[in-house]
Amino acid sequence: MSRVAPALGAGAHVLNACADRYHFAVGFAACLMTGKVSLLPSTHTPEVIRQLTSFAPDVICLTDEADCAIEMPRVQFPRDAAPAGRAMASVPAIEGAQLAACVFTSGSTGMPVPHRKTWGRLVACVREEANRLALSGSAACAIVATVPPQHMYGFESSVLMALSGAHALCAERPFYPADIAASLEAVPRPRILITTPVHLRALTASVLALPQTDLIVCSTAPLAQQLAAEVEERFGTQLLEIYGSTETGQIAVRRPTRAPEWQLWPGVHLSVRNGETWAEGGHIEEPTRLCDVLQMTGEGRFLLHGRVTDLVNIAGKRSSLAYLNHQLNSIPGVLDGAFFHVEDSRTRHTGVARVAACVVAPDLDAARVLEALRDRIDPVFLPRPLLFVARLPRNSTGKLPQEALRALAAAQPRPATMA
Amino acid sequence: MSDKVAPLRQPPSPADTAALLREVAGLIVEALNLEIAPGDIDPDQPLYGEGLGLDSIDILEIALVVSKQYGVQLRADSEENLRIFGSLRQLVDHITAHRTK
Numbered sequence: 182m183s184r185v186a187p188a189l190g191a192g193a194h195v196l197n198a199c200a201d202r203y204h205f206a207v208g209f210a211a212c213l214m215t216g217k218v219s220l221l222p223s224t225h226t227p228e229v230i231r232q233l234t235s236f237a238p239d240v241i242c243l244t245d246e247a248d249c250a251i252e253m254p255r256v257q258f259p260r261d262a263a264p265a266g267r268a269m270a271s272v273p274a275i276e277g278a279q280l281a282a283c284v285f286t287s288g289s290t291g292m293p294v295p296h297r298k299t300w301g302r303l304v305a306c307v308r309e310e311a312n313r314l315a316l317s318g319s320a321a322c323a324i325v326a327t328v329p330p331q332h333m334y335g336f337e338s339s340v341l342m343a344l345s346g347a348h349a350l351c352a353e354r355p356f357y358p359a360d361i362a363a364s365l366e367a368v369p370r371p372r373i374l375i376t377t378p379v380h381l382r383a384l385t386a387s388v389l390a391l392p393q394t395d396l397i398v399c400s401t402a403p404l405a406q407q408l409a410a411e412v413e414e415r416f417g418t419q420l421l422e423i424y425g426s427t428e429t430g431q432i433a434v435r436r437p438t439r440a441p442e443w444q445l446w447p448g449v450h451l452s453v454r455n456g457e458t459w460a461e462g463g464h465i466e467e468p469t470r471l472c473d474v475l476q477m478t479g480e481g482r483f484l485l486h487g488r489v490t491d492l493v494n495i496a497g498k499r500s501s502l503a504y505l506n507h508q509l510n511s512i513p514g515v516l517d518g519a520f521f522h523v524e525d526s527r528t529r530h531t532g533v534a535r536v537a538a539c540v541v542a543p544d545l546d547a548a549r550v551l552e553a554l555r556d557r558i559d560p561v562f563l564p565r566p567l568l569f570v571a572r573l574p575r576n577s578t579g580k581l582p583q584e585a586l587r588a589l590a591a592a593q594p595r596p597a598t599m600a
Numbered sequence: 601m602s603d604k605v606a607p608l609r610q611p612p613s614p615a616d617t618a619a620l621l622r623e624v625a626g627l628i629v630e631a632l633n634l635e636i637a638p639g640d641i642d643p644d645q646p647l648y649g650e651g652l653g654l655d656s657i658d659i660l661e662i663a664l665v666v667s668k669q670y671g672v673q674l675r676a677d678s679e680e681n682l683r684i685f686g687s688l689r690q691l692v693d694h695i696t697a698h699r700t701k
Binding site: 560 | 634635649650653655656657660661663664667668673674675676
């Protein structure tokens with residue numbers, strides 16, 4: 182850390198793009214020690230990088246990849262920064278009010294909305310997470326995570342959990358089922374897997390022998406009860422699911438094989454105003470409208486009934502139809518266009534719901550539109566399919582019902598597929 | 601994993617390779633519910649990012665299908681990984697070299 186901190190210069194903002202979780206954690210700690218704010222956008226498209234630079238003109242990028250293409254002043258993580266085994270004389274105390282990180286959600290106007298996180302509230306949140314996962318005062322665990330350290334859930338459950346609870350971090354981010362099994366096998370017990378429904382589905386569908394693991398934590402999208410039961414059986418352990426958002430951090434937990442209800446963090450309150458659910462209190466920085474439909478079932482308990490229609494959540498990356506529509510319609514040559522949710526057999530099969538789009542752009546082809554979108558939005562949101570139409574099925578008030586878009590898409594000719 | 605050793609295989613003939621290309625293209629289109637015909641996948645075009653436009657969620661899906669169908673477990677820590685998804689043909693070459701069923 183003493184090697185990284187001086188390299189970060191005099192600016193107040195660092196885009197920590199390190200892929201290696203240990204490098205990320207060292208970079209984050211170096212920022213904390215020198216009073217810098219870590220900027221953690223969920224994606225690094227050229228459009229997001231331009232917006233970050235206008236949000237914080239002094240921002241620099243800390244990277245551990247030799248071919249990093251992020252267009253801003255870059256600092257390379259020192260290659261030989263491996264610790265010599267000399268422990269710091271004392272653990273530094275960081276002011277609770279210090280601004281530690283800034284995470285972003287996509288606003289509907291095209292500009293990302295920053296959410297500022299103070300060190301004290303981040304720590305309060307993950308201390309409660311440790312309580313809920315029964316890790317408070319437990320032996321040091323080894324944490325293996327399949328989610329990036331820059332994503333709010335991965336940031337809290339891997340990096341901050343390790344820093345605040347003195348656990349060990351696995352630097353790699355395993356991807357394929359065989360990688361995840363090998364990473365778990367390589368670390369001593371007790372070991373924890375921090376992961377998502379997408380990875381758990383791939384793990385349980387594989388024929389691999391899955392190593393005995395002491396706790397599985399899942400978040401980013403609701404997990405089917407049946408998959409949860411299978412995971413518990415295959416890993417011989419309990420699976421806990423976390424509910425949270427970029428704005429609020431983690432706020433509730435449940436064990437899906439035991440009860441469908443979620444238990445809120447103490448101090449966090451939900452309330453319904455004008456049909457919207459708001460969360461506040463506890464570690465939450467400011468009252469936040471939740472993007473899901475919740476039903477309160479008792480003090481500190483609720484059921485989750487799905488997302489608000491405008492929200493798009495694909496494997497933990499979040500956007501909104503309004504934001505995606507704004508980006509689509511800002512492409513020169515696009516006269517009108519709209520994204521919509523697709524409900525198809527693949528969604529039910531994989532648990533990953535994609536979005537599709539209809540576009541009116543007589544002078545463009547699919548490749549041109551996709552190329553322009555790729556510059557603006559994360560690739561998981563690229564429309565599947567992208568359909569060219571003569572006009573959109575707007576109703577008499579100019580609105581575009583999702584159902585009308587799906588009906589229009591269903592009526593489009595499909596390519597012949599191999600039977 | 602398995603203590604069985606895969607029997608030595610004859611080098612694949614061009615006809616075998618063409619058949620496997622068609623088969624794997626069909627598996628990909630079916631697994632990902634893509635809006636294209638399997639024959640439209642250019643065997644030398646990148647699968648990831650630009651080209652066919654797949655992302656990491658798709659790659660995980662393909663890895664599952666490939667492990668089920670051919671008994672090939674993909675690993676990300678090998679240098680080969682980027683190359684394997686460099687194109688349909690490279691994926692098929694990898695399957696040919698490592699298949700256990």
